[in-house]
Amino acid sequence: MSEIIKATSIELHSFIKTKYEEGFNYLLDITAIDYSEYVTANEEQFALVYILRHESFKEHIVIKTYLKKLEIETITDIFRGADWLEREVYDQYGIIFKKHPNLRRILNHKEFVGHPLRKSYPITKGQLLHEVDDLIEEMNNRLLSKNVVCKLESGTFSDCNKDLMFLNLGPSHPASHGTIRTYVALDGETIECAVSEIGYLHRGFEKSCENHTYNQIIPYTDRLNYCSAISNNISFVKTVEEMLGVEISERAQAIRVMLLELSRIEDHVVCLAAVLVDMGGLTNYWYMYNPREDIYDLLSKLTGARLTNSYMRVGGMTNDLYEGFEEDLKEVIKKVKYGVEQTLSLIKHNRIFHDRTQNVGVISAENALNYAMTGPNLRACGVAFDMRKDAPYYGYEKYEFDVVVGSVGDVYDRVMVRFGEIDESIKIIEQVMQNLPEGEVCVKDNSITLPKKEAVYTTIEGAMNQFKLTFEGVKVPIGEHYGSIEATNGELGFFIVSDGSGIPYKVKVKAPSFTAMSAYPEMVEGAQLADAILTLGSLNIIAGEMDR
Amino acid sequence: MELNSPSLEVAITTKLDEAIGWARESSLWPMIFGTACCAIEFMSVAASKYDISRFGAEVVRFSPRQADLLIVAGTITYKQAPILKQIYEQMSEPKWVISMGACACSGGFYDNYTTLQGIDEIIPVDLYVGGCPPRPEALIDALLKLQNDLRTNKYNPNRHEGFKGRLDNV
Numbered sequence: 001m002s003e004i005i006k007a008t009s010i011e012l013h014s015f016i017k018t019k020y021e022e023g024f025n026y027l028l029d030i031t032a033i034d035y036s037e038y039v040t041a042n043e044e045q046f047a048l049v050y051i052l053r054h055e056s057f058k059e060h061i062v063i064k065t066y067l068k069k070l071e072i073e074t075i076t077d078i079f080r081g082a083d084w085l086e087r088e089v090y091d092q093y094g095i096i097f098k099k100h101p102n103l104r105r106i107l108n109h110k111e112f113v114g115h116p117l118r119k120s121y122p123i124t125k126g127q128l129l130h131e132v133d134d135l136i137e138e139m140n141n142r143l144l145s146k147n148v149v150c151k152l153e154s155g156t157f158s159d160c161n162k163d164l165m166f167l168n169l170g171p172s173h174p175a176s177h178g179t180i181r182t183y184v185a186l187d188g189e190t191i192e193c194a195v196s197e198i199g200y201l202h203r204g205f206e207k208s209c210e211n212h213t214y215n216q217i218i219p220y221t222d223r224l225n226y227c228s229a230i231s232n233n234i235s236f237v238k239t240v241e242e243m244l245g246v247e248i249s250e251r252a253q254a255i256r257v258m259l260l261e262l263s264r265i266e267d268h269v270v271c272l273a274a275v276l277v278d279m280g281g282l283t284n285y286w287y288m289y290n291p292r293e294d295i296y297d298l299l300s301k302l303t304g305a306r307l308t309n310s311y312m313r314v315g316g317m318t319n320d321l322y323e324g325f326e327e328d329l330k331e332v333i334k335k336v337k338y339g340v341e342q343t344l345s346l347i348k349h350n351r352i353f354h355d356r357t358q359n360v361g362v363i364s365a366e367n368a369l370n371y372a373m374t375g376p377n378l379r380a381c382g383v384a385f386d387m388r389k390d391a392p393y394y395g396y397e398k399y400e401f402d403v404v405v406g407s408v409g410d411v412y413d414r415v416m417v418r419f420g421e422i423d424e425s426i427k428i429i430e431q432v433m434q435n436l437p438e439g440e441v442c443v444k445d446n447s448i449t450l451p452k453k454e455a456v457y458t459t460i461e462g463a464m465n466q467f468k469l470t471f472e473g474v475k476v477p478i479g480e481h482y483g484s485i486e487a488t489n490g491e492l493g494f495f496i497v498s499d500g501s502g503i504p505y506k507v508k509v510k511a512p513s514f515t516a517m518s519a520y521p522e523m524v525e526g527a528q529l530a531d532a533i534l535t536l537g538s539l540n541i542i543a544g545e546m547d548r
Numbered sequence: 549m550e551l552n553s554p555s556l557e558v559a560i561t562t563k564l565d566e567a568i569g570w571a572r573e574s575s576l577w578p579m580i581f582g583t584a585c586c587a588i589e590f591m592s593v594a595a596s597k598y599d600i601s602r603f604g605a606e607v608v609r610f611s612p613r614q615a616d617l618l619i620v621a622g623t624i625t626y627k628q629a630p631i632l633k634q635i636y637e638q639m640s641e642p643k644w645v646i647s648m649g650a651c652a653c654s655g656g657f658y659d660n661y662t663t664l665q666g667i668d669e670i671i672p673v674d675l676y677v678g679g680c681p682p683r684p685e686a687l688i689d690a691l692l693k694l695q696n697d698l699r700t701n702k703y704n705p706n707r708h709e710g711f712k713g714r715l716d717n718v
């Protein structure tokens with residue numbers, strides 16, 4: 001379980017400030033807990049949780065503060081990444097952040113009444129939206145900050161002092177990668193101001209977790225970052241296993257590492273394919289996407305599903321590798337290498353590619369850290385933060401691989417870092433397969449993993465065991481814990497609160513796409529419209545993970 | 549070929565309906581309303597292994613005004629619903645709708661405060677494809693079924709006349 005540092009709500013801001021100065025200058029997540037139905041009595045009904053990482057990236061701290069009144073001072077003046085995170089807490093729990101620059105709903109729509117993550121909100125109570133938010137108010141405030149409009153005495157805004165055109169990019173737009181909406185004010189082709197709206201794919205993951213057992217949640221995790229489902233599975237079960245205090249077998253660890261890297265490849269190829277299409281390089285799509293089909297074939301043979309694998313279980317995984325897996329994997333890797341090689345031969349010395357990507361969509365390392373960007377997007381700025389090196393798990397320290405970093409933090413770097421990471425992942429996979437330990441893939445503990453099928457069909461104990469575990473779920477000890485891994489888009493974490501039952505009391509996802517997207521409007525202001533499309537593609541925003 | 553070649557003196561007789569049905573069948577222009585995981589499977593349908601263009605429906609348009617087949621691939625949340633309705637209304641007649649995946653068909657396993665329990669609460673649907681996500685073959689199967697029905701003129705142009713969705717007239 002994570003060690004929790006307590007702070008009072010009055011001193012919280014200054015407490016976080018001191019921590020920031022001590023080197024905890026990377027904000028991972030902010031969330032709240034509604035204790036109204038918790039097993040033990042707590043100081044207050046609501047508590048806020050802040051998770052910070054140290055600048056060495058090696059450790060993190062969890063700070064908790066109970067709220068007497070449902071309000072607290074914002075920390076957006078310390079972390080810009082806090083802006084959207086606080087809006088989410090406001091939206092889901094109704095906690096007010098004083099002095100927040102733009103405290104509006106973010107995931108739920110503007111006609112929504114109530115705060116869905118409060119325990120008192122019924123899970124199935126849906127509310128229709130009749131008219132989409134026009135975002136004009138937000139845009140005006142943004143224009144105001146740039147002195148393009150002024151505030152009139154009547155409280156309304158003046159006309160622009162420039163001839164601007166307003167345009168919606170998304171949420172249904174071929175280059176909006178799913179369901180992301182950005183409202184831009186254009187001066188010719190140049191973006192003067194941009195505001196993004198998310199939440200179009202908010203599917204209530206966190207609320208759904210509160211009425212499913214731990215293993216039932218695994219299919220939901222598949223659909224967070226659906227381009228690399230298995231890495232979400234692993235991050236979730238790893239956090240639960242840490243709470244249970246179980247260690248999975250060496251074989252299971254090695255298989256998880258191999259699959260994590262395979263998912264990374266799977267995700268990067270689709271991101272790269274898409275970003276190259278956005279640039280007009282359609283041919284690359286076929287070269288990059290075809291190996292993904294081969295990975296699908298391999299994974300469906302192993303897990304039964306192409307995309308939404310649900311392969312992991314608390315304490316292990318559904319089944320061991322099949323006979324002949326290794327040969328199949330080798331074939332797949334060969335095809336991935338071929339696809340990468342062909343694509344690189346098309347773009348590496350291609351003038352158009354270089355002109356379109358270099359010094360486009362730049363974010364500095366300092367800003368990226370302040371926005372809590374992570375993964376390849378952060379590494380593209382030259383920050384070598386990689387959980388696999390900085391806080392290794394599953395024996396990553398045993399494998400030889402490099403952390404690929406960029407230097408400028410532009411589209412070019414983000415694309416090339418991903419190409420580089422595919423190579424590194426292949427290296428890791430090869431090392432894992434060379435020394436794959438023997439043994440079981442699931443821990444032998446009746447209270448965690450299901451018994452063998454023979455036992456279920458032939459013995460009463462086996463049948464009872466299966467029944468109880470399926471219906472009641474794996475019982476996780478009371479406590480609060482944050483666990484994370486280096487997923488394809490960066491640090492993917494889960495903050496879980498357990499009340500001792502088989503169903504989590506609360507689950508919060510620390511989603512890498514969420515923070516990356518919060519930096520996006522600033523990144524594209526001043527850029528050309530066509531470059532904004534590339535910038536979005538190169539950030540690899542996955543709506544399922546961002547909106548949850 | 550010579551203009552006076554006897555082989556040109558061939559005439560095909562058909563009924564107008566059938567000629568139109570044939571034309572429609574072979575020139576579907578899909579518009580993808582892809583929101584989530586199912587849209588990733590649609591990418592496979594469009595890529596070279598499954599290759600939707602083999603069935604004469606590859607001119608994927610992202611502008612509803614140029615399309616006559618709406619494929620809704622992915623979860624539609626309440627926040628997304630008015631947009632879906634607007635897109636549907638922007639398409640000109642005749643038009644058809646395929647609902648791809650459990651979420652679009654029924655809300656899937658997102659039975660919670662965020663998700664519309666099936667897009668047919670908002671717009672009329674002609675074909676439902678189950679699965680979470682459906683395999684590419686399943687979507688192609690739906691497409692073939694639609695084409696078959698178009699050929700035989702099964703679709704009554706007035707079939708959705710009485711349709712009233714939850715966002716209509718409010």
Ligand code: SF4
Pocket residue numbers: 223308584585586587621622623648649650651652656679680681682
């Ligand atoms: S049906 Fe399944 S795969 Fe498709 S969008 Fe819904 S959750 Fe994703």
